[in-house]
Amino acid sequence: RKEVEQDPGPFNVPEGATVAFNCTYSNSASQSFFWYRQDCRKEPKLLMSVYSSGNEDGRFTAQLNRASQYISLLIRDSKLSDSATYLCVVPRRNYGQNFVFGPGTRLSVLP
Amino acid sequence: DADVTQTPRNRITKTGKRIMLECSQTKGHDRMYWYRQDPGLGLRLIYYSFDVKDINKGEISDGYSVSRQAQAKFSLSLESAIPNQTALYFCATATGTDYSNQPQHFGDGTRLSIL
Numbered sequence: 001r002k003e004v005e006q007d008p009g010p011f012n013v014p015e016g017a018t019v020a021f022n023c024t025y026s027n028s029a030s031q032s033f034f035w036y037r038q039d040c041r042k043e044p045k046l047l048m049s050v051y052s053s054g055n056e057d058g059r060f061t062a063q064l065n066r067a068s069q070y071i072s073l074l075i076r077d078s079k080l081s082d083s084a085t086y087l088c089v090v091p092r093r094n095y096g097q098n099f100v101f102g103p104g105t106r107l108s109v110l111p
Numbered sequence: 112d113a114d115v116t117q118t119p120r121n122r123i124t125k126t127g128k129r130i131m132l133e134c135s136q137t138k139g140h141d142r143m144y145w146y147r148q149d150p151g152l153g154l155r156l157i158y159y160s161f162d163v164k165d166i167n168k169g170e171i172s173d174g175y176s177v178s179r180q181a182q183a184k185f186s187l188s189l190e191s192a193i194p195n196q197t198a199l200y201f202c203a204t205a206t207g208t209d210y211s212n213q214p215q216h217f218g219d220g221t222r223l224s225i226l
Contacts, residue, residue, distance in 0.1 A: 034214045041199065041220075041222075042219075042220070043201060043217040043218060043219050043220050044154070044201070044217050045217070046214045046215075046216070049214055087153070087154075089214070089215075098144075098156065098159060098169075099215065100153075100156075101146075101153045101154040102153055103151075103152065103153040104153065
């Protein structure tokens with residue numbers, strides 16, 4: 001299993017829709033996870049941190065399932081400005097205290 | 112002003128040239144990282160440093176070298192640039208108190224093209 005895998009994109013959804021992305025990871029000892037968003041050719045920006053079972057911030061909810069080794073990101077009431085690539089980040093197994101970034105899932109919110 | 116500043120923002124150069132990309136931060140973070148990103152691929156770690164005296168190779172360090180001149184400065188060098196090093200390069204920082212809880216913060220990136 002790869003260290004981190006994400007749902008293939010792109011996800012094309014209408015404004016106002018609810019959309020969810022999944023991310024699976026292989027390092028069962030992982031303790032902390034992150035979701036970043038990246039706009040085209042821009043730097044990744046931290047969206048949410050996930051340290052326990054989950055986290056909620058406004059329209060965004062992240063959930064962690066340790067038994068099945070996946071994290072999810074739920075976006076409610078999608079806005080046009082949510083269009084971006086969403087990167088899942090998990091601790092890396094073989095490079096000490098570092099993280100591995102998933103390939104990303106692209107979201108397009110359509111008017 | 113940005114907390115993590117990369118210079119230059121864009122660079123076009125020729126094969127065989129030596130290039131240095133610089134990163135400075137005002138966040139007071141101990142840990143600094145260099146990544147490259149290619150179209151369709153995720154971020155790949157080139158080098159990382161947990162303090163001034165600590166330098167570590169990442170997954171794709173061949174053809175690159177780094178220097179941690181101070182806590183706030185971490186530079187990446189391409190000794191003899193080749194076209195497949197054309198990519199978007201990011202510097203990132205993180206605090207070092209507890210690796211399992213601290214996310215990374217990125218600079219704006221450097222677009223490097225090698226002809």
